[in-house]
Amino acid sequence: xxxxxxxxxxxxxxxxxxxxxxxxxxxxxxxxxxxxxxxxxxxxxxxxxxxxxxxxxxxxxxxxxxxxxxxxxxxxxxxxxxxxxxxxxxxxxxxxxxxxxxxxxxxxxxxxxxxxxxxxxxxxxxxxxxxxxxxxxxxxxxxxxxxxxxxxxxxxxxxxxxxxxxxxxxxxxxxxxxxxxxxxxxxxxxxxxxxxxxxxxxxxxxxxxxxxxxxxxx
Amino acid sequence: xxxxxxxxxxxxxxxxxxxxxxxxxxxxxxxxxxxxxxxxxxxxxxxxxxxxxxxxxxxxxxxxxxxxxxxxxxxxxxxxxxxxxxxxxxxxxxxxxxxxxxxxxxxxxxxxxxxxxxxxxxxxxxxxxxxxxxxxxxxxxxxxxxxxxxxxxxxxxxxxxxxxxxxxxxxxxxxxxxxxxxxxxxxxxxxxxxxxxxxxxxxxxxxxxxxxxxxxxxxxxxxxxxxxxxxxxxxxxxxxxxxxxxxxxxxxxxxxxxxxxxxxxxxxxxxxxxxxxxx
Numbered sequence: 001x002x003x004x005x006x007x008x009x010x011x012x013x014x015x016x017x018x019x020x021x022x023x024x025x026x027x028x029x030x031x032x033x034x035x036x037x038x039x040x041x042x043x044x045x046x047x048x049x050x051x052x053x054x055x056x057x058x059x060x061x062x063x064x065x066x067x068x069x070x071x072x073x074x075x076x077x078x079x080x081x082x083x084x085x086x087x088x089x090x091x092x093x094x095x096x097x098x099x100x101x102x103x104x105x106x107x108x109x110x111x112x113x114x115x116x117x118x119x120x121x122x123x124x125x126x127x128x129x130x131x132x133x134x135x136x137x138x139x140x141x142x143x144x145x146x147x148x149x150x151x152x153x154x155x156x157x158x159x160x161x162x163x164x165x166x167x168x169x170x171x172x173x174x175x176x177x178x179x180x181x182x183x184x185x186x187x188x189x190x191x192x193x194x195x196x197x198x199x200x201x202x203x204x205x206x207x208x209x210x211x212x213x214x215x216x217x218x
Numbered sequence: 219x220x221x222x223x224x225x226x227x228x229x230x231x232x233x234x235x236x237x238x239x240x241x242x243x244x245x246x247x248x249x250x251x252x253x254x255x256x257x258x259x260x261x262x263x264x265x266x267x268x269x270x271x272x273x274x275x276x277x278x279x280x281x282x283x284x285x286x287x288x289x290x291x292x293x294x295x296x297x298x299x300x301x302x303x304x305x306x307x308x309x310x311x312x313x314x315x316x317x318x319x320x321x322x323x324x325x326x327x328x329x330x331x332x333x334x335x336x337x338x339x340x341x342x343x344x345x346x347x348x349x350x351x352x353x354x355x356x357x358x359x360x361x362x363x364x365x366x367x368x369x370x371x372x373x374x375x376x377x378x379x380x381x382x383x384x385x386x387x388x389x390x391x392x393x394x395x396x397x398x399x400x401x402x403x404x405x406x407x408x409x410x411x412x413x414x415x416x417x418x419x420x421x422x423x424x425x426x427x428x429x430x431x432x433x434x435x436x437x438x439x440x441x442x443x444x445x446x447x448x449x450x451x452x453x454x455x456x457x458x459x460x461x462x463x464x465x466x467x468x469x470x471x472x473x474x475x476x477x478x479x480x481x482x483x484x485x486x487x488x489x490x491x492x493x494x495x496x497x
Contacts, residue, residue, distance in 0.1 A: 045344040049277050053313045055497075083363060085464055085495050086315045087293040091365060093378070127365040127376055129493070135295045147291040156367050156376045158396050164437065167374040167398035178291075181312075181319065217314070 054217045057082040057090070059186060064096070064211030066192075068122065068161075070199075072101030076209055088132055092153070095125045096209070100161060105199075114198060119162045124192065126157025126170050138177055147178040159194050166194040182217045255282035256343045260305030269309075269325035276309040276321070279346050282337035288328025292317035300328050307341075310348070316463075318348055350463070358383070364468065366395075366492025373399025375488065386417045393430070395488075404434040406474070408452055421459050428452035432476055448484075451475040458494065466494045 064076030078096030085091060100120040106113050134150035154171040172190030179185065192207040255261055261280055286302040292314045302308055302322055311319040317329045332348045340346050360383055368375040377395035384390065393408045410428025429452060435445040456470030469491050476484040 047340065047344055047346055048349045049279070049310055049338075049346045050275070051277060051310050051313050051318065051348060055314060083495065083497070084315050086462065087317065089465070091363070091493075091495060127378060129365070132293075135291070135293045137290075137296075145290075147296065155365070156374070158376065158398060165396075165398045165403045167376075181314075 054182065055084045057084065057184070057215045057217050059213040059215035061096070061211045061213045064209060064213075066096070066098045066122075066207065066209035068098070068100055068207045069205035070103045070105075071120075072103075074098045074101060076211055078211070079213070082130075082215075087135070090130050090132070090151075092128045092130060092155075093125065094128065094157075095123070096211075097121070097123045098209075115162055122159065122161035124157060124159040124168060126155050126168065126192075128153050128155025128157075128170060130154075130174075149176045150174070151176065153188075153190070157192075159192060162196070162198055164196065166196055168192050168194040176215070184215045184217070186213045186215055187211075188213065254339065254343050255305055255337075256280050256339050256341060258305050260303070261307075262305075264303075264306050264323060266307075267323050269321055269323055271325065272309050272321055273311065276311055277346070278307060278309050278341055279338040280341060281306050281308060282339050282345075283334065286330055286334055288320065288322075288326070288330055289317075290328065292319070292329045294331075296329070300326055302330075308338075313348060316350060361497045362389075362494045363497060364492050364494040366468070366470075366490045368395070368397075368488055368490035368492075370395070370397040370399070370404070370488045371486045373397045373402075373404075375490070377490065377492065379492075379494075381412070381494070387414050388412070389414070391426075391428075393428070400437075402434050402436040404432055406430055406432045406450065408450070410452055410454075414458075421457055423455065423457050426452065426454040426456065426470075426472065428454075432474065446478070448476040448478050450477070456490075461493075464496045466496070468492050468494055 058079065058081050060079045061077060064078065065073055066076040067073040076096050076098045078094065080092050080094035082090045082092040100115065100122055103114065130151045130153035132149040132151045136148055136150075137145045138148040139145050151174050152172075153174060154169075157168045157170060159166040159168045170190050170192050172188060174186055174188040176184050176186045187210070189210045190208070192209065193204065194207070195202050195204045197203075281302050281304060284304055286308075287298045288300040288302060289296040289298055300322065302320075307323050309321040311321055311327065313319075313332070316332050318332055318335060319327060319329050321327045332350050335348050338346050362381040362383070364377075364379040364381065366375075366377040366379065368377060375395050375397040377393060379391050379393045381389050381391040389412045391408075391410045391412060393406070393410060395406045395408075397404050397406070408428045408430030410426050410430075412424050412426050414422055414424040416422055430450050431447055432450045433445060433447050452472055452474055454470055454472030456468060456472075458466045458468045460466045470489070472488045472490065474486040474488060476486065478484055
């Protein structure tokens with residue numbers, strides 16, 4: 001019984017509301033046509049800001065050293081180009097050149113050198129992805145507070161020496177200190193891991209490099 | 219029974235009346251906010267002062283949000299050391315990733331999140347947005363840059379690609395790959411056309427057709443042979459998935475058909491895993 005009464009109420013309400021709506025729409029009929037003919041809508045204008053982006057970073061190594069396993073440590077020259085994806089990640093392409101020293105075998109045995117001077121020229125490049133995992137500030141005395149990043153970086157690349165290409169994995173860590181928004185100082189330490197067969201059989205080598213660079217954002 | 223239903227009707231009526239009153243109250247509260255921020259009382263309280271050292275090309279806007287936090291650097295971990303008020307003017311200096319460097323009317327500079335800059339207005343009153351590249355623009359034209367690591371018929375490969383999207387479905391790509399194997403190394407340079415039938419899918423497949431050259435240099439320690447250069451035809455399929463607004467993972471398998479000068483053409487299958495970044 002109660003349900004029946006409720007149902008009647010609901011139907012009544014529905015009928016009323018429909019009637020109300022239809023009468024409103026009938027009354028508005030002319031108004032609607034007017035609106036279609038002469039729209040009086042206020043458009044929300046949105047415009048894109050003219051703003052420069054600064055997501056690229058070019059780095060030149062001021063000084064670097066690279067140790068190639070068994071061939072000593074020598075100066076490293078090079079640079080890199082990075083693209084900042086977001087505040088956490090950036091991708092980087094890097095290039096470097098160094099020379100190989102004498103291996104201990106060559107020095108001790110006194111025999112003919114294993115490699116010619118030309119073959120001792122090493123060049124490498126790599127593509128890496130880095131994670132700014134410890135952003136923060138570095139304080140210099142009590143005067144300056146410089147924004148900084150500690151990042152982990154890793155990637156793949158190619159190392160070319162002794163007339164051979166060597167597929168190279170690199171992993172490392174670096175710190176970046178921003179003197180200005182567009183100017184930074186970077187210190188990178190990397191391990192370049194590749195396999196070579198200069199001594200007859202394949203050996204996997206860990207080759208460490210450390211480089212100090214100055215970078216400009218553009 | 220009747221008495222009960224009568225009560226129900228009364229309570230319903232009371233509820234309706236209450237709702238009406240409430241909605242009117244809300245409408246009244248809304249009214250002052252309809253005046254644009256540029257003409258608001260708050261905005262008129264800030265004198266039209268132009269700070270020193272603001273570049274000529276910097277865009278001047280008025281903050282329409284209740285407040286705007288300024289960070290000392292372009293990252294969420296940096297310190298908030300200033301707050302821009304409602305109606306205050308500011309100048310947009312530059313963008314880095316998802317952050318914008320702004321200057322306030324007092325000459326103070328700081329960084330603010332683009333997502334916080336959703337209520338800024340030009341001095342003339344029109345709303346201004348800061349453009350950000352990313353997944354929302356999958357229908358728009360734009361560049362993308364990708365790095366990839368792969369297996370090129372047993373050899374390691376590393377590749378870089380630069381893509382340009384013409385429409386939501388069609389894009390073109392320049393691809394360069396260096397492969398380093400036990401017996402030979404090679405370099406490939408290709409131009410490819412990609413078709414993405416369902417760009418809006420979370421895991422979106424694509425088909426690729428291309429052409430290019432493959433320069434193969436056998437390792438000198440084994441046999442002293444010359445480098446060969448072959449034209450290649452490229453077909454491939456792959457899948458991309460967005461990890462964040464600007465970052466997509468990508469897996470691909472491609473068939474390189476080398477048109478050699480030898481008796482038989484050569485077919486090489488390459489598997490690739492990489493990522494794309496939308497610029």
